[in-house]
Amino acid sequence: MTNMLYRGRFAPSPTGPLHFGSLIAAISSYAQARKQNGTWLVRIEDVDQPRCDATSTKLILEALEIYGMQWDENIVYQSQRDHLYQTALDILKSKNLSYDCACSRKDINVNAEYNSNLIYPGTCKNGIKNNKQARSIRLHTNNEIINFNDKVQGYYSQNITKDVGDFIIKRADNLFAYQLAVVVDDEEQNITEVVRGSDMLDSTARQILLQQLLSYVTPQYMHIPLATTEDGNKLSKQNMAPPINIEDPRPTLISALTFLKQYPPTDLRDCNIETIWDWVINNWSIKAIPAKLSIPYNETND
Ligand code: GLU
Numbered sequence: 001m002t003n004m005l006y007r008g009r010f011a012p013s014p015t016g017p018l019h020f021g022s023l024i025a026a027i028s029s030y031a032q033a034r035k036q037n038g039t040w041l042v043r044i045e046d047v048d049q050p051r052c053d054a055t056s057t058k059l060i061l062e063a064l065e066i067y068g069m070q071w072d073e074n075i076v077y078q079s080q081r082d083h084l085y086q087t088a089l090d091i092l093k094s095k096n097l098s099y100d101c102a103c104s105r106k107d108i109n110v111n112a113e114y115n116s117n118l119i120y121p122g123t124c125k126n127g128i129k130n131n132k133q134a135r136s137i138r139l140h141t142n143n144e145i146i147n148f149n150d151k152v153q154g155y156y157s158q159n160i161t162k163d164v165g166d167f168i169i170k171r172a173d174n175l176f177a178y179q180l181a182v183v184v185d186d187e188e189q190n191i192t193e194v195v196r197g198s199d200m201l202d203s204t205a206r207q208i209l210l211q212q213l214l215s216y217v218t219p220q221y222m223h224i225p226l227a228t229t230e231d232g233n234k235l236s237k238q239n240m241a242p243p244i245n246i247e248d249p250r251p252t253l254i255s256a257l258t259f260l261k262q263y264p265p266t267d268l269r270d271c272n273i274e275t276i277w278d279w280v281i282n283n284w285s286i287k288a289i290p291a292k293l294s295i296p297y298n299e300t301n302d
Helices: 020-035 054-066 082-094 105-111 178-188 198-213 250-259 266-270 273-283 297-301
Strands: 007-010 039-044 098-101 136-139 145-150 154-159 168-170 193-197 220-224 226-228 294-296
Touching: 007 020, 007 193, 020 039, 020 054, 020 193, 020 220, 020 226, 020 250, 020 273, 039 054, 082 098, 082 168, 082 178, 136 198, 145 198, 145 220, 154 198, 168 178, 178 198, 193 198, 198 220, 250 266, 250 273, 266 273
Parallel strands: 007 039, 193 220, 226 294
Antiparallel strands: 098 136, 136 168, 145 154
C-alpha cells in the first residue's frame, strides 16, 4: 500500500547524462521513498534552459528505468511551469519582499572589496539610482536566521542577509532563478522530504526562507555526501565522472550502495535488479550514510 504521506522526488538538471554522482542522489531518494511506502517523483529541472538539452533528459530517464527506479506520477518539466513561478513572484512583489536590481556581477565585485562570495551589498534595496535599467529581481531579506536539522548532515544555520545577501529570484536573462522554481515545485508537488546531493545544502536556508515568506510547508531535508575525485572535486562530466554502466546496471548499483555504506552482501551482485532493490528497501539505513559533505569515490572500495 502506498503511504500517501511520504512524497519524495529526484530532480536532475538535464545538462548531461546520469553519472555516478547523480546516480547516488537518485538511489538515495528512491530508497528513502520506497522504504516508507511513499510516492517517488521525477522532476526535470530545466528552468535554466540554455544549459539543458532534450538528449540529456532522454538519457537520464532511460538510465533511471534501466537501474530499476520507477516514478509514480507524470514527470514535471520546469520549462513548462513559468506561470506558477510568476504567481509566486507576484505574491512576493505584492508583499514588498522583492525589488528590481540594476547591478551586474561586475558592479557587485567593484563595490565589495573583500567580498569573494559576491554577497550582494544591497545597492538597489531602496530603489535603482542614476536612471540605471533594472536587470534582475532580488528577494528583500531582513537578517532572517534560518535553522534546520538535516537528516544526514545535522544542524545547519544561516543568516541569509549576512551569509548570502538579497539573492536573485528572477535573472537578468529573464529566467526564473532555480531557488524560486524549486521552492514552488516542492510545494506544488506536496513534497514531504527532499533527498539530494550536499552541494545543495547551502541553498536550503534560502529555500526555507522563501517557503516561509510564501506560507508554504517546509519539507524535511536530507543531503547525501557528494562523490568526488581524489583531489576533492565533484564528479562531473568535465572531470571524467566514470560513466554509469547501462548494459548491466548491477555493478554500478552495488558500488553506489557501497559508497552509501549500506554494505550490500557480495552475492547480491549476481542477483537480478529487482532482487537487489528488494534487499536495498529492506535494509536501507540512513544512519549508515556518513555525515560528510563529500567522499572520494575510491573510498567506496574499502
Ligand atoms: N537540479 C539540481 C541538480 O541536478 C538538484 C536540485 C534539487 O534536488 O533540489 O543538481
